[in-house]
Structures are given as structure tokens and as C-alpha cells.
Amino acid sequence: MASPRGQACIAGIGHTEYTRAKVPTGTNLTLELRAARAAIDDAGLRAGEIDGILPFFGIDLAEEIAVHLGIADLRFQMTSHLGGAAPGASIAVAALAVANGIANHVLVPGGWWGYAGRRVREVVVQDVSAMSGGANARDFYFPYGLTAPVQWFSMIARLHMETFGTRPEHLGAVAVACRAHAQRNPHALLRGKPITIDDYLASPMISDPYRLLDCSLEADGAAAFIVTSAERARDLRARAVPILGFAQGQPFPADDIVTRDDPFELGVTHATARAFEMAEVRHADVDFAEIYDPFTFQVIQQLEEMGFCERGEGGAFVDGGRIAPGGELPVNTHGGLLSEAHVLGMNHFVEAVRQLRGEAGERQVAGARIGVVTGFGDFGDGSVVVLGSGA
Amino acid sequence: MTSAAKPVPLLRHLSGEFYAHCRSHELRFQRCTQCRSWRHVPRQTCARCGAWDWEWARSSGHGTVFTWTVVRRPMHPAFASAAPYAPCVIEMEEGVRVVSEVVDCAPADLRKGLAVEVVFDDVTPELTLPKFRRASGGRRPS
Numbered sequence: 001m002a003s004p005r006g007q008a009c010i011a012g013i014g015h016t017e018y019t020r021a022k023v024p025t026g027t028n029l030t031l032e033l034r035a036a037r038a039a040i041d042d043a044g045l046r047a048g049e050i051d052g053i054l055p056f057f058g059i060d061l062a063e064e065i066a067v068h069l070g071i072a073d074l075r076f077q078m079t080s081h082l083g084g085a086a087p088g089a090s091i092a093v094a095a096l097a098v099a100n101g102i103a104n105h106v107l108v109p110g111g112w113w114g115y116a117g118r119r120v121r122e123v124v125v126q127d128v129s130a131m132s133g134g135a136n137a138r139d140f141y142f143p144y145g146l147t148a149p150v151q152w153f154s155m156i157a158r159l160h161m162e163t164f165g166t167r168p169e170h171l172g173a174v175a176v177a178c179r180a181h182a183q184r185n186p187h188a189l190l191r192g193k194p195i196t197i198d199d200y201l202a203s204p205m206i207s208d209p210y211r212l213l214d215c216s217l218e219a220d221g222a223a224a225f226i227v228t229s230a231e232r233a234r235d236l237r238a239r240a241v242p243i244l245g246f247a248q249g250q251p252f253p254a255d256d257i258v259t260r261d262d263p264f265e266l267g268v269t270h271a272t273a274r275a276f277e278m279a280e281v282r283h284a285d286v287d288f289a290e291i292y293d294p295f296t297f298q299v300i301q302q303l304e305e306m307g308f309c310e311r312g313e314g315g316a317f318v319d320g321g322r323i324a325p326g327g328e329l330p331v332n333t334h335g336g337l338l339s340e341a342h343v344l345g346m347n348h349f350v351e352a353v354r355q356l357r358g359e360a361g362e363r364q365v366a367g368a369r370i371g372v373v374t375g376f377g378d379f380g381d382g383s384v385v386v387l388g389s390g391a
Numbered sequence: 392m393t394s395a396a397k398p399v400p401l402l403r404h405l406s407g408e409f410y411a412h413c414r415s416h417e418l419r420f421q422r423c424t425q426c427r428s429w430r431h432v433p434r435q436t437c438a439r440c441g442a443w444d445w446e447w448a449r450s451s452g453h454g455t456v457f458t459w460t461v462v463r464r465p466m467h468p469a470f471a472s473a474a475p476y477a478p479c480v481i482e483m484e485e486g487v488r489v490v491s492e493v494v495d496c497a498p499a500d501l502r503k504g505l506a507v508e509v510v511f512d513d514v515t516p517e518l519t520l521p522k523f524r525r526a527s528g529g530r531r532p533s
Contacts, residue, residue, distance in 0.1 A: 136432045139400035141490050143520055146478035147398070148466035155480060159458040162503045208461035208498075256432050258457075258480045258488050 014038025044237025083377025111222020133255030170315030182335025245279025267382020
């Protein structure tokens with residue numbers, strides 16, 4: 001069987017403005033349709049040519065999106081339940097579909113009123129009941145007031161600090177680097193608001209060791225992609241970005257954070273080697289990485305688990321500007337969920353495509369040819385996608 | 392004070408059985424009767440050996456603090472006035488880990504490896520939550 005390497009491309013990207021609005025102006029569907037139209041235009045397609053839709057779990061159904069786009073013959077739809085790892089997983093499924101002739105042009109949309117609507121941080125029992133591990137959280141975490149992702153994941157950050165001597169300044173280095181990247185991104189909500197490590201250390205504690213500046217930025221917005229076969233992409237307007245490798249992974253057990261034999265294991269622990277093998281790349285080939293960043297330590301943890309450094313050395317790895325603008329491995333060149341906007345990790349793919357097309361303006365990573373995008377969902381599910389410049 | 396009710400477990404199926412033992416002030420975890428491995432959270436089959444058969448085996452009630460967080464800004468309205476509070480992960484002598492709290496330890500005094508023993512908090516007539524206190528040194532069944 002032929003490798004899926006390079007058989008499909010991201011042929012179009014689109015997104016809305018990212019905001020922190022007082023009230024929503026429309027529904028989640030409004031945002032997703034705006035992003036979808038922009039992506040379709042970017043690819044140089046007509047809406048009716050889209051024949052596959054992979055919508056985000058729990059937001060809008062493919063049927064609703066299709067009817068608004070006038071897609072009379074929707075040939076393919078499927079939804080990933082990997083939470084923040086879903087964008088990468090969906091792009092992978094879309095790639096398999098177009099490479100095998102199941103669909104021609106697959107739309108992958110995602111977005112929400114994550115600030116003006118119900119806030120991202122307000123996880124309630126009804127939400128967790130729908131997610132992987134939700135029943136465990138409901139029955140064994142919530143009664144003790146352990147109700148929110150910032151609390152769950154801060155416990156793993158603490159364990160890392162206790163085990164390896166990782167310091168608050170290391171977590172802060174991630175926040176400062178992402179904010180520095182955001183200063184060069186006109187779409188970033190926190191452009192014009194640079195921070196120093198002292199600002200980080202002075203920010204209020206939310207769930208110790210996590211401070212306010214360890215947390216991603218609740219935001220409103222949507223993004224969308226068009227995935228097309230490499231063959232068809234040649235006829236389209238935008239410079240197509242080839243999908244070189246992809247994989248999913250899960251920690252074990254995936255549905256409970258605290259009882260893993262290996263408490264630092266993540267989906268990307270398993271997925272990275274698979275994705276890199278398909279893409280035929282090594283770590284040294286990676287020009288930039290867009291790492292799903294719900295909180296600062298989860299960036300350090302993923303870099304370790306992906307093998308960019310040894311476990312326990314992630315704090316030192318991110319220190320000293322290595323992941324900042326101009327660093328050896330720029331991470332979250334748009335500012336990430338921490339400083340651009342929390343748009344479900346969709347915005348990580350928007351940025352990776354811009355970098356690989358050479359359209360990233362003042363933040364362009366010089367000569368970028370290989371970019372890696374991760375997703376992190378629920379209790380640590382992972383996706384890894386390797387994209388190329390096509391050059 | 393807040394008017395929001397604190398979230399409670401769904402007292403059905405295996406979770407219901409776990410909490411029914413707590414109501415009797417007994418901390419019990421599932422133990423596979425085939426490969427003898429302990430497990431928590433409750434599962435229908437043994438992930439190690441695949442067996443369907445298990446028992447609710449009594450824990451010594453002793454463990455150590457594995458990790459924790461100190462909640463300064465609660466995210467759930469029912470805990471709005473509870474801060475600061477410190478949900479902990481306790482690693483039991485049997486090897487399983489469980490989320491709980493240490494009732495007689497200020498958040499600033501929590502340490503990895505702190506020895507603790509189970510106590511029972513009768514929250515309502517229907518619900519008893521297992522919690523922990525600093526270990527007194529002796530060993531007794533929970």
C-alpha cells in the first residue's frame with residue numbers, strides 16, 4: 001500500500017477575526033460559516049464543490065454547515081472526539097479521504113464564542129459527561145472541587161516540578177515566548193502587550209503552580225481548512241501545503257489523568273514517531289512547531305514526550321529563547337492559544353500554513369520547509385501533523 | 392456563601408458500589424480475583440488480564456501524597472467561597488491512586504510523599520467522601 005505521505009494538501013485556510021466580545025453577535029455556526037467561506041475563497045473553489053465536512057465535536061453538525069453552503073451532495077462526513085486533538089485528527093482523516101477518492105474537497109471547520117458565550121473555563125458536569133473520561137471526572141474529581149482543566153493539568157505540572165526540579169521561571173519562559181511571537185502577529189489578541197518574566201511571576205495564582213499567565217486566552221473565533229488531493233491542488237489558486245505525515249495517540253488510560261502508570265505519558269508520546277516516520281523527517285528537520293498550549297507546562301511536556309529533549313529537561317529546553325522568535329525551534333509563531341486566541345487549536349494550522357507558504361510577514365521563519373502541529377485534547381489525547389512547504 | 396450545590400457523584404453502577412462502601416466507612420477498591428491486581432477508577436474488566444471477576448477488596452487506608460494543586464480561583468460556582476483549597480492525588484499502599492484532600496494539612500504544608508490515612512466525611516445521608524489526614528503512624532484497616 002502506498003504511503004499517505006504528501007498525497008493530500010491543505011489547499012485553503014480561512015478564519016474570522018479573533019475577539020473577546022461583550023456579547024456574541026450570532027451563533028457558533030455564524031463564525032464557522034464565515035471561516036468556511038474564507039477558506040473556500042482562499043482555495044479558489046466554489047462552495048458547491050465541497051463534498052466532505054468534518055465538523056468539530058459538539059459545535060455544529062455537518063448537515064447544518066452543508067445546507068448553509070449549498071452543498072447538495074455531501075459525500076463524506078465524520079467527527080473526531082479527540083477534543084483539542086481533533087483538528088489534527090480531522091485533517092488526517094480528510095487527507096485519507098481525498099487521497100483515496102472518497103471525496104474531492106473536504107472542509108474542516110471549528111470555532112466558538114469561547115469568551116462572549118459560555119466561557120471555556122466553566123466546565124460543568126453536563127460538559128464532562130460528553131467527553132472522554134467525563135464520568136470519571138464527575139464521580140471522582142468534581143466532588144473535591146477538582147472541576148477545571150487548569151486544576152487537572154496544574155497537578156501534572158507540580159509533579160514535574162517535584163520530580164525534575166522544573167521551576168516557575170521555566171513555565172514563564174513559555175508564556176513570555178508565546179507573547180513575544182504574538183507581538184509580530186496582526187491577528188493576535190495580545191499584540192501590543194508584551195510581557196517579561198517578572199510580569200509572569202507577578203501574575204495572580206489561579207491553581208498553584210498555574211498563574212493567570214500560564215493559561216490560554218479564552219476567545220471568540222473560528223477557522224477552517226480545505227483538504228484536497230495533491231493532484232487536484234495543482235489547479236487551485238492558493239499555494240497548497242502538503243500533508244507529509246500524521247498520527248493520533250492516547251495515554252493509557254485515556255479517560256483518567258491520575259491513575260496512569262506513567263503520569264507524564266500523553267498521546268503525542270506515541271503519535272510523534274508514527275507521524276515523523278510517515279513524513280520521513282527527524283527532529284532536526286523541523287523548522288518550527290505549533291504546540292497545542294492550553295497551559296504553559298503542557299508545551300514543555302509535549303516537547304519532552306515528542307522527543308525534542310529528554311524527559312525532565314523540558315524546562316531547561318524552553319529557557320534561554322530557544323522557542324522564542326529567532327530561536328532554534330520557534331514554537332507557536334502566532335502566539336498560540338496563550339497569546340493569539342484559544343480557537344481550539346485550529347489557529348495552529350492556520351499559522352503553520354502561512355509559515356510554509358511564506359506568508360507570515362514579519363514573523364516569517366526564514367526558509368521554513370517543515371512544520372509540526374500538535375493537538376492535545378481531553379485528558380491528553382494527541383495528534384501530530386507534519387506539513388511541508390511543497391518547495 | 393454560594394447557593395450552587397456542590398457536584399456529587401452519580402451513585403449508580405460501579406461508582407455507586409464504591410461509594411456505598413464509603414458510606415459504611417470502608418475504603419475498598421476493585422481487585423482482580425484472577426491476577427490479583429488492584430484498580431481504581433472502577434472498571435468492568437481487568438485491563439491486565441482481561442478477567443471479568445473481581446472483588447471489592449479492603450484498602451489499608453494508608454497512602455502518600457502524590458501530587459496536588461492549590462485552587463486560589465475556583466472555576467465552579469459551588470466552590471466559590473472555598474478557596475484556597477487543595478485537591479490531592481493520594482497514592483495508596485496498594486498502588487492505586489485516588490483524588491481526595493488532606494483535611495488537617497494547610498495547602499502550604501503539603502509535600503510529595505506525605506504519609507496520610509483515610510477518614511470519612513459524611514457529606515449527606517446518601518454520600519460519604521473518603522478524605523485523608525496525616526498518618527498517625529499505626530496501621531489499621533480502614
